[in-house]
Amino acid sequence: MRRLSLTRYHRAAPLVLLFVLLAGITTAASFIQAQPANAAAAASTNDVSEGNKLFAANCATCHGLSAQGQDGVAPSLVGVGAAAVDFQVGTGRMPMQASGPQAIAKKVQFNETQIHQLAAYVASLGPGPSVPDAQAVDPALGNPAHGMQLFRTNCAMCHGSVGGGGALSQGKYAPSLMKTTPTHIYEAMLVGPQSMPVFNNANMTPTDKRDIISYLEQQRNGAPGGLSFGSIGPVAEGLWAWLLGMGLIVAFTVWIGVRSS
Secondary structure (H helix, E strand, C coil), X not given: CHHHHHHHCCCCHHHHHHHHHHHHXXXXXXXXXXXXXXXXXXXXXXXXXXXXXHHHHHCHHHHCXXXXXXXXXXXXXXCCHHHHHHHHHHXXXXXXXXXXXXXXXXXXXXXXXXXXXXXXXXXXXXXXCCCCCCHHHCHHHCCHHHHHHHHHHHCHHHHCCCCCCEECCCCCEECCCCCCCHHHHHHHHHHCCCCCCCCCCCCCCHHHHHHHHHHHHHHHHCCCCCCCHHHCCHHHHHHHHHHHHHHHHHHHHXXXXXXXX
């Protein structure tokens, strides 16, 4: 009986099984999170070359000639991918106008071709998230009801219940998403700019991201209930309603008292 037991179960079997499971989980996670090995694959050699020239003239002062970054000045851009460049430059946050708690969205300094070239150059430096295609960010293909659940679980604590934005600590803030393009919303989830966390494909699928975009797109169609009160959430809206209601009751009571006397 003892010999049969030893044949079936070896002392090292649990340890071997544990290593096999860990290796399988690691491989699966790497496959899920894998980004294109070269995000500039769709870009030509000329795009990368022109992007290098634009980078040297407009970005190298802070990020370094090889985009290696400088301590206390600007981070390295090696491995951030084309999506990070398209978001930061495409929203006017880069180049920064002045140092501050965070980069502020402003008028875009480059045209679409130049943004594409800058993104191609940075993508050529190392693997990273690429710019999503039109289908990935199409609100019409998303599920706004599911997107609402995801947004209010993961995003509303900073951006507000409908994406109206909100204040953070130390002079930072979560910007309003009411005018942000679907592509830039998707890219922000991919790369996590400023204080925003990264939502890669391992913790939020591309379908989930599109559902969130679909929900935010619907919030731009106006408030179906009438006044939006700034779209700052049900608690604050309820407080305003309570204050206004009580104020009217008190004013009406005082008016009746004055009239009766």
